[in-house]
Amino acid sequence: MTAISQNASTALLNEKRFPLGLSERIKSIRSLYEEAKVARWDPYRDVAWRGLDATGVDARTAEAARRFWSQRAWTEYTGLAETPALLVRFCLELDREADPKYFLTVRNTEEAWSIECFHRIAEAMGGYLCEPTDAAWKPVYNQHLYKVALDARNALDPYVAVHCALEDGLEYDLFRAFGEHASQPVIRSVLDKVTASKLRHAKFGWLYLETRAARMDHRAREAVASHVVAWVGNVLWQGYHVPSLSSAIDTTCDVEDRRLLAAAGLGAAPAAEEEAVVIDALARARRRLAELDIELPLVQHPRLGGV
Amino acid sequence: MTTAYAEIPTILDAPEQRFPLDLGVRIPKIRDLLRNATHNQWNPATDIDWDALDPEDFTDEQRLGARYYWSRRAWGEYGAISESPSLQIRYCQGKFAPDMRLYFTIRSQEESRHAEVCFRMAERLGGYFEAPQQAAFQGAVATHGVRRAALDPEASLESTIAALVCAAEEIAFDVFRHLVEMTPNPVARQVCKLIMRDEVRHCAFGWHFINSRLPHMSPKEIEDMRQAVITMIEKVELNGYHSAWLAPVTPSTAIEMAHDRLTWEAGLGAIVEELEKPVFAASIARIRAQMKSAWGIDIPMFRHHKFATEI
Numbered sequence: 001m002t003a004i005s006q007n008a009s010t011a012l013l014n015e016k017r018f019p020l021g022l023s024e025r026i027k028s029i030r031s032l033y034e035e036a037k038v039a040r041w042d043p044y045r046d047v048a049w050r051g052l053d054a055t056g057v058d059a060r061t062a063e064a065a066r067r068f069w070s071q072r073a074w075t076e077y078t079g080l081a082e083t084p085a086l087l088v089r090f091c092l093e094l095d096r097e098a099d100p101k102y103f104l105t106v107r108n109t110e111e112a113w114s115i116e117c118f119h120r121i122a123e124a125m126g127g128y129l130c131e132p133t134d135a136a137w138k139p140v141y142n143q144h145l146y147k148v149a150l151d152a153r154n155a156l157d158p159y160v161a162v163h164c165a166l167e168d169g170l171e172y173d174l175f176r177a178f179g180e181h182a183s184q185p186v187i188r189s190v191l192d193k194v195t196a197s198k199l200r201h202a203k204f205g206w207l208y209l210e211t212r213a214a215r216m217d218h219r220a221r222e223a224v225a226s227h228v229v230a231w232v233g234n235v236l237w238q239g240y241h242v243p244s245l246s247s248a249i250d251t252t253c254d255v256e257d258r259r260l261l262a263a264a265g266l267g268a269a270p271a272a273e274e275e276a277v278v279i280d281a282l283a284r285a286r287r288r289l290a291e292l293d294i295e296l297p298l299v300q301h302p303r304l305g306g307v
Numbered sequence: 308m309t310t311a312y313a314e315i316p317t318i319l320d321a322p323e324q325r326f327p328l329d330l331g332v333r334i335p336k337i338r339d340l341l342r343n344a345t346h347n348q349w350n351p352a353t354d355i356d357w358d359a360l361d362p363e364d365f366t367d368e369q370r371l372g373a374r375y376y377w378s379r380r381a382w383g384e385y386g387a388i389s390e391s392p393s394l395q396i397r398y399c400q401g402k403f404a405p406d407m408r409l410y411f412t413i414r415s416q417e418e419s420r421h422a423e424v425c426f427r428m429a430e431r432l433g434g435y436f437e438a439p440q441q442a443a444f445q446g447a448v449a450t451h452g453v454r455r456a457a458l459d460p461e462a463s464l465e466s467t468i469a470a471l472v473c474a475a476e477e478i479a480f481d482v483f484r485h486l487v488e489m490t491p492n493p494v495a496r497q498v499c500k501l502i503m504r505d506e507v508r509h510c511a512f513g514w515h516f517i518n519s520r521l522p523h524m525s526p527k528e529i530e531d532m533r534q535a536v537i538t539m540i541e542k543v544e545l546n547g548y549h550s551a552w553l554a555p556v557t558p559s560t561a562i563e564m565a566h567d568r569l570t571w572e573a574g575l576g577a578i579v580e581e582l583e584k585p586v587f588a589a590s591i592a593r594i595r596a597q598m599k600s601a602w603g604i605d606i607p608m609f610r611h612h613k614f615a616t617e618i
Contacts, residue, residue: 008320009314009315009316009317009320010314010315010317010319010320011312011313011314012312012313012314012315012317012458013311013312014311014312014313015389015449015450017382017385017389017445017449017450018382018437018438018439018442018445018449019437019438020381020382020385020437020438021437022381022385022422022423022426022435022437023426023435034352037348037350037352038350038353040348040350042345042346043345044342044345044346045346073328073330074325074326074328077325077328077330080395080399080408080409080412081395081396081399081400081408083392083412084392084393084395084396084411084412084415085392085396087388087392087415088389088390088392088393088396088454091385091388091389092389101388101419102419102423105388105415105416105418105419106416106419108392108395108412108415108416109345109412109413109415109416111412112341112408112409112412112413113345115330115409116409119330128330128331130326130327130328130329130330131326131327131328132326138325138326141325141326142322142323142324142325143323144322144323146319146323146396146399146400147319147320147323150319150396151319152312153312
């Protein structure tokens with residue numbers, strides 16, 4: 001269940017390593033890499049973890065927090081195998097710039113730190129959950145993106161458009177919303193750090209897409225649009241980022257969890273607000289894609305209609 | 308634009324099975340490496356005193372040699388950006404300890420720092436080269452086959468890590484430690500020192516992983532691992548993968564050795580055959596002893612025409 005169709009086998013590009021360009025070719029992305037190195041942080045020392053425990057949190061809310069923060073760890077975990085796959089793909093492609101390769105190595109570390117933090121928050125709230133209670137969610141999370149990223153039969157640019165520009169952009173917007181409902185100081189500080197890294201990840205996707213769009217022909221632009229539509233339908237509408245958007249799985253518990261956590265200031269946004277973030281993010285992405293001559297049609301959601 | 312591709316069976320072909328998703332500490336020493344690496348991050352752009360390196364202090368010939376030397380180092384580090392991340396995919400797909408999956412992210416970032424700092428050294432000395440002076444040398448620095456091994460469902464991860472990390476990286480580390488001790492130029496020494504600090508963790512990772520796996524390995528798997536180490540030393544290291552003077556004599560290796568000597572004479576960070584020889588032999592002896600005591604395996608003595616006796 002991914003944006004891009006999958007083959008049973010995997011086609012791996014043959015690398016032609018030389019000439020090996022390491023100079024700056026995309027100034028904006030090189031700057032982002034430099035910025036990320038300077039903004040480095042330490043989740044083990046820069047977060048006052050002793051200030052986080054379930055004392056004073058009622059049992060229902062603590063359970064909700066365990067579920068929510070475990071979900072965040074599962075979602076973030078996608079990047080742990082996807083980013084190295086994307087990095088290798090960039091290296092295998094002939095004549096791709098060094099700037100995104102450097103940047104992706106930093107992105108992956110930031111993903112690991114985020115996972116560590118989300119895991120630790122879930123642990124503090126009573127214990128991390130290693131799988132969804134409802135097994136129907138498992139296929140939603142099994143994105144298999146590392147294969148999609150590496151398979152040479154899938155064009156790289158639509159992949160970057162979907163997963164680095166739109167998807168990382170949406171994640172940034174969602175984390176900003178989570179931050180607005182985080183009065184608990186430790187969770188707030190984690191969200192501040194993670195949101196800053198997510199902003200860089202989203203910038204990377206859009207900057208790279210803008211660089212590539214300049215040389216895309218009509219067919220390539222259509223490919224980007226069709227991949228975005230497929231991702232919205234196959235991933236976003238299945239509830240991967242916002243569970244309440246799923247029309248196939250009962251999300252009553254997820255909606256209630258978010259209500260409780262938002263009220264307690266534990267870093268989740270109410271489901272309706274999450275959905276509003278998605279709608280707004282898609283509208284902004286559509287306008288931004290239009291500036292690149294990529295026309296994104298409305299995508300039908302069973303409950304929301306054309307979004 | 309892409310080049311041709313190959314469709315071969317890989318670990319990628321099996322569907323992702325993310326759950327149950329364990330994120331706990333399973334190999335504490337590797338989780339400690341992640342914490343230490345996080346704490347000890349550095350930035351090639353700001354943490355090196357680049358102004359202290361004046362290219363005018365060196366002759367044109369020395370600068371040219373050093374530019375090639377540091378470019379070659381960058382090509383070597385780049386291999387860990389282009390290939391080693393495949394190992395992380397293997398750890399995730401194979402559900403190896405979470406500590407490995409998390410630690411390897413920062414390990415790849417460190418490799419990109421190393422490529423960047425070597426590139427900056429070459430640039431500072433007059434300019435980075437995008438390829439060896441002679442195309443014939445490209446094969447020697449292009450790949451050590453890690454990507455293929457990492458994605459090959461038939462290849463044992465333990466064998467790959469033992470050969471690549473506990474043998475090859477250990478040899479490279481010993482040479483690097485020697486470079487830190489004997490390089491007079493303060494900027495080149497600082498670069499070597501910062502890289503070496505990261506490499507300590509990279510090597511430790513391999514030993515911690517194999518130590519955690521050893522109780523679960525069959526005698527055949529341990530023997531396969533031993534053979535992989537022998538092959539790495541015999542066919543890769545003694546064939547000049549890290550040290551051009553060990554490679555079969557060709558015009559292209561002679562050129563690379565000349566670059567090394569010019570760089571060494573300038574005090575800019577290379578090492579030459581007569582100095583590296585005892586370091587290399589001691590490194591093989593150390594690895595042999597460590598594998599015997601930690602894993603109970605016997606690594607044989609090796610012959611090479613550059614050494615008067617077996618090493």
